[in-house]
Amino acid sequence: MLVGTAATQDQDTPARPPVAVSLELFLADVGTRAFRFAETGLRNREDALDAVQDAMMKMLGYRERPPAEWTPLFWSILRRKIVDLQRRGNFRLRWLAPASERSEDSQIDWADSAAGPSQSHDQREAYARLVSGLRTLPARQREAFTLRVLEELDVADTATAMGCSEGSVKTHLSRARDALRKQLEDFR
C-alpha cells in the first residue's frame, strides 16, 4: 500500500532536479536553457541575451527566497520579460539597423563544431525545424510546451511560471503537442 502510493506519487510528480545551493549556481545552470527559450520567443539573439540578462538581474532581488521557488520564479520573470520585449519590438524601428545585423541576429545560435560536423549540422537543422514549429504556435502553447516538455518543469511550476491554472497548462500543452506532431512528422 505504501509502496503503491509512492509509485503513484512518482508518476504524478517527476523527480525534481537537485536544488542549487546558491543563486549563482542556479543562474549558471539555467542560463543556456533560458537563452534558448528567449531565442525561440524573440527571434533575435541580442534581444534574447538582453532578456536573459535582465531576468538574471531581477532574480538577484529574490535571493532570499527559498531555492525551491527559484525555478518557477525565474521562468516567470523571463517569460514576462520576453513579452515586454516583444511588445517593444513592435515599435522598434528595425529598418534602422543594418541588414547584416538583422539577418545574423534572427538565425539560430549554434556553435561551430570541429568534431562531427555532419552530426552537428543534422542536429542544427532538426533544431531549426523544431524552433520554426514552436514559433508558429500561439505564445501560450509555445510556453507550455517548452517549459513542460523541454525544460521538464512539473505542472505546478509551469502554471506558476505562466501565471495560469494547471488545467490551462494541460490544455495549452495538449494543443501544442498536437500541432507540433503535425509539423514534425519525422519525430513521431
Place this chain on the structure above:
Amino acid sequence: MTSATDKQHPFDRDLQQLHAAAVRNISADTLARLRVARHGLARPAPRHRHAWRWIAAAALPAILAVAIGVQFLPLSQPVPGAAPVIAGTETGDYADSVTALDENPDLYLWLASPEALPLAME
C-alpha cells in the same frame, strides 16, 4: 497527463534530446556573453543598446526648436531697464505732485475764494 507519461512518449523524448543538444551547442561567443551577463559586468544597461537612436530622434527636434526660439528671443525680449525707469519716473512725478499739493494749503484757499469762481464758470 503525468510527467512520467510525457517523458515516456517518444515524441517528447526525442524533442528533449534535441533541445539538450541545442543547449550544448550554443556558440562560444554567446556563452561568454551569458557568463559575463551573470556577473552584470559586460552590459550594465542592456536596454540602452538602441538608446542612441532614441536620443538622436529626441535631440534633433529639440535642437531645432531651440535654434528657432533663439532667433525670436531678441524681438520678444523687452529693453533691459527701460520699463522700470519709466514706471519709476511716472510714479515719482505723481507722488511729487500730490506731495506739493498737500504741502501748499494756499491752493485750496484760493479755490475757495471768490477769485476762483469766475475762472471755474468759464
